Amino acid sequence: MSEEYLLQMSGIHKSFSGVHALDDVNFAVRPGKVMCLAGENGCGKSTLVKIISGVYTRDAGTVTFEGKEITKITPAEATRLGIQVIYQDLSIFPNLTVRENLAINSEITAGVKLVNRKRWDATAKEALSKIGCQIDLDAKMGELSIADKQLVAICRALLFNAKLIIMDEPTTALTKKEVDALFTTVRQLRDSGIAIMFISHKTEEIFEISDDVCIMRNGKNVYSGKTADLTKKDFIYYLTGRELEDDHFIPTNISEEPVLQVKNMEMKGKLHDVSFELRKGEILGITGLLGSGRTELALALFGLAKPSGGEIILNGKSVKIPSPIAAQKLRIGYVPEDRxxxxxxLQQPIADNIALASLKRLSSGLGLLKKSSIAKEAAIWVDKFSIATDDPRKFASTLSGGNQQKIVLSKWLSNDLDVLILNGPTVGVDVGAKQDIHALVHELANEGLAVMIISDDLAEVVVNCSRVIVMKEGSIVGEMTGDAITEDNILEIIR
Amino acid sequence: MKLKEFARNNRYTTMLIGLLVLVLAFFSATKGKLFWQGSLWQGMMFQFPEYGCMTLGLMFAFISGHMDMSFVMLGNFSSIIAVKYMIANVEEGMANSQIGGIILTAIGIALAIAVVGGIINSLLVSRLNIPPVMATIAMQLVWQGFSTALTKGYALPGLPSLYTEIGHKALFGFLPVPLLIFIVLFLVAAFLLKYTVFGEKLYMLGTNKKAAQFSAINVHGMLMTSYILSAVFSCVGTLIMVSTMGSAKADYGISYTMRCILILVLAGVLPDGGMGKIRDVLLAILTIQCIATGVNLFPSMNTYYGSLIWGGLLIIVLIASTKMTDNGPKKLKAPKKTTQKVA
Incomplete structure (x- = not known):
């Protein structure tokens, strides 16, 4: 075994009652390097991480850490070795302060029974100083931004003399700016000799941050090696098993008259003097940082937030939208931010989820359920969206993120809509499903649907939108169309 | 093979059938003929409809992801008003048809009060966002308070015999009227849950209230309906109880709240919402009635042990139900996760 690797895993197998979750996986992490574990949802990434952290036991294969072969890993053993996992939910105590969150683990491991504020303070300060970040120790954990919570989780991991930090999709809920800050921290850790294993499926990020990459598909690793030896095209091919091209949306069918007009919309502290128009056949992008008012605008149009002033004009008529029920009657659909x-x-069948917003159409008069039409409707969408399930009677929780998002979209598309608002339509969605969703939205727009995409994924906005509005602190600060829509142009006004 | 698949996809039904067989076997073995005498079973058919109706009502609240602790006391209050109305209006020498009219009006009044009570519960919970357990416990006290103040804590006797007959009469010599009422309510509940848009939405709402709201479902309206159903169904149960007892009282059926919760949890209708089948509720009601009746056959187990038996049973069932949901009894055909090593 070579000394140049910190962690080396070879021939790892793991199956759950006959289903192969991992099939002969080999990979290695070098000390002081960033290694990306990439793969679409459900490819076995999480299983692999759980084997490393000792939550699952491998069926076969060898694991070597710092040149020593490790036969059995338990969570305690992994911690002792210096392996720390930062899960997506961050495993923090939201009701405790930053200080308490930082100190509690070492206090517990040390078996201390009494609280000593001075010692807690010292531990917490030491932790924060490791990456030199400034966070108020007295702040309640739950009130911090996700980015800050992550920093605290990282600091906590460092207290255990971590040699390998595994981060499970840390960028999912972050804005671009926060991602940059996180990457700075990651590089800082890397330079201090800590190995980072970074789990992600976002192409740009992986190329930006990683030295090595391991790509998994269907429980096998299909590529492992240096990131620099890989082109983006190869990467996507390895990831999805198919060649994908970014299809730019070309509007062919934009109406003369706007279907939706928003005039001088106000919402206390959230929106200020927001006015825009939306035509049939166009895809309008609304982008901005978290807190720029983009979500509030969408909620106001869907009847879940109350604007304090301004006018909404739909098909030439001034309307009020007091509730989602009213929005649905006005043929406005909304795919929410957090699916x-x-x-x-989740714990209900796929078919019932798809039919949920169109039960009126799918039932006979007098509110009687027609189960056959629900099944038929579900079959249509499973087919149209190629939702990966063999039986729509299975629970929505059995699907991966991408397929779940397709269900939420189907739920609204099975209504007859004029306006479709998509808020973060592909957050946490793998590349393949993302492509499917984009293609369908393009098709629908060209059939005459007016679409609004709210997103901070600039690549997504650039590829899909025929017009983009940039928001900042509740106001519209810029608008661009056609070839002027580039990531650079948006970035220039967004910050 | 088919049977095996049914058992896997319907764990609660399988478990309840097993439990019912076990209970019957136990009492047959220990009490033999004493347990299988006809009069005992006839008695059961008169007993369970009271709390059976209440359980059906509470089921609506549970499926919507809510809790109702007030239903027995609300039922008692409405039946006290109904009884007062009957006593005040029925005079000696009246024709049966006249008395019948008064009884029907009294029942109408009771049900109307139940509707109001259900609306109050739903407003407290869904408009004012008070946690359902707290809000309905508070309302339970309020209704109990009204009833006690009206009756000074005494039982109200003097019901017209036409009304008390309901609780004691068997149609065609074998079909108890309370049982008939229960069957009707059961069919209504089953129809609502299985064949209407209301039922479908109720299950989805119970699973994820926010997602239901984002799917343009009238969440407030749905919750109001489910609380009204809970109140009305249990009011019917109390009216049966009053007829059987021959009087109304502020604290009749006080143990039924917990018994109904026990039955629902046993049937997999958990207050987390969106779960459970009505046929399992029926099986659970029958099982509980068999236990209640069977235990009474043991002379040493007098009524003083009642709370202990039902409380202990509730704890056991709650523990068992957490185990059942962990593996996801409703997850259709999901592969079983095992962490054991494959050699």
Whole structure:
């Protein structure tokens, strides 16, 4: 075994009741380097991480850490070795302060029974100083931004003399600026000799941050080696198993008259003097940082937030939208930001989720359910969107993020809509499903649907939108169309 | 093979059938003929409809992801008003048809009060966002307070015999009227849950209230309907109880709140919402009635042990239900996750 690797895993197998989750996976992490583990949802990334951290036991294969072969890993053993995992949920205590969150683990491991504020303070300060970040120790953890929470989680990991830090999709909920800050920290850690294993499926990020990359597909690793030896095209091919091209949206069918007009919309502290028009057949991008008012604008148009002033004109008529029910009647659909809490009933069948917003159409008079039409409707969308399921009666929770998002979209598309608002339509969605979703939205727009995409994924905005509005602190600060829509142009006004 | 698949996809039904068989076997073995005498079973058919109706009502609240602790006391209050109305209006020497009219009006009044009570619960919970357990416990006290103040804590006797007959009469010599009422309510509930848009939405709402709201479902309206159904169904249960007892009282059926919760949890209708089947509720009601009746056959197990038995059973069932949901009994055909090593 070579000394140049910190962690080396070879021939890893793992199956759950006959289903191969991992099939002969080989990979290695070098000390002081950033290694990216890439793969679409459900490819076995999480299983692999859980084997490294000792949550699962491997069926076969060898694991070598610092040149020593490790036969059995338990979570405690992994911590002792210096392996720390920062999960997506960050495993923090939101009701405690930053100080308490930082100190609590070492206090517990040390078996201390009494609280000593001085010692807690010292531990917490030491932790923060490791990456030189400034966070108020007395702040409640739950009130911090996700980026700050992440920093605290990283600091906590460092307290255990971590040699390998595994970060599970850390950028999912971050804005571009926060991602940059996180990457600075990651580089700082890397330079101090800590190995970072970075799990992601965002192409740009992987190329920006990683030295090595390991790409997984269907439980096998299909590529591992230096990131520099790989082109973006190869990368996507390895990731999805198919060649994908960024299809720019070309509007062919934009109407003369706007279908939706917003005039001088105001919302206390959230929106100020927002006016714009939306035509049939166009895809309008609304972008801006978190807190720029982009989500509030969408919620106001869907009846979930109350504007304090201004006018909404739909098909030439001034309308009020007091509730989602009213919005639906006005043929406005909304795909929410957070599909798990706002979009889906996870523990209910896929078919029922798809039919949820169109039950009136799918039932006979007198409110009687027609199960056959629900099944038919579900079959249509499973087919049209190629949702990866063999039986729509299975729970929505059995699907990956991308397929779940397709359900939320289907739910609204099975209504007859004039305006479709998509808020972060591909957050946490793998490349393949992302492509499917974009293609369908293009098709719908060219059939005459007016689409609004709210997103801070600039690549997505550039590829999909025929017009882009940039928001900042509740106001519209810029608008661009056609070839003027580039990431650089947007970035210039956004910050 | 088919049977195996059914058992896997319907864990609660399978478990309840097993439990019912076990309970019957136990009492047959220990009490033999005493347990299988006809009069005992006839008695059961008169007993369970009271709390059976209440359980069906509470089921609506549970499926919507909510809790109702006030239903027994609300039912008692409305039946006290109904009884007062009957006592005040029925005079000696009245024709049966006249008394029948008064009884029907009294029942109408009771149900109307139940509707109001359900609306109050739903407003507290869904408009004022008070946690359902707190809001309905508070309302339970309020209704109990009204009832006690009206009756000074005494039972209200003097019901017209036409009304008390309801609780004791068997149609055609074998079909108890309370059982008939329960069957009707059961069919109504089953129809609402399985064959209407309301039922479909109720399950989805119970699973994720926010997602339901984002899917343009009238969440407030749905919750109001489910609280009204809870109140009305249990009011019917109390009216049966009053007829059987021959009087109304502020604290009749006080143990039924917990018993109904026990039945629903046993049937997999958890207050987390969106879960459970009505046929399992029926099986659970029958199982609980068999236990209640069977235990009474043991002379040493007098009524003083009632709370202990039901409380202990509730704890056991709650523990078991957390185990059942961990593996996801409703997850259709999802592959079982095992962490054991494959050699």
């Amino acid at each position: 798990l809490t706002e979009g889906l009933c």
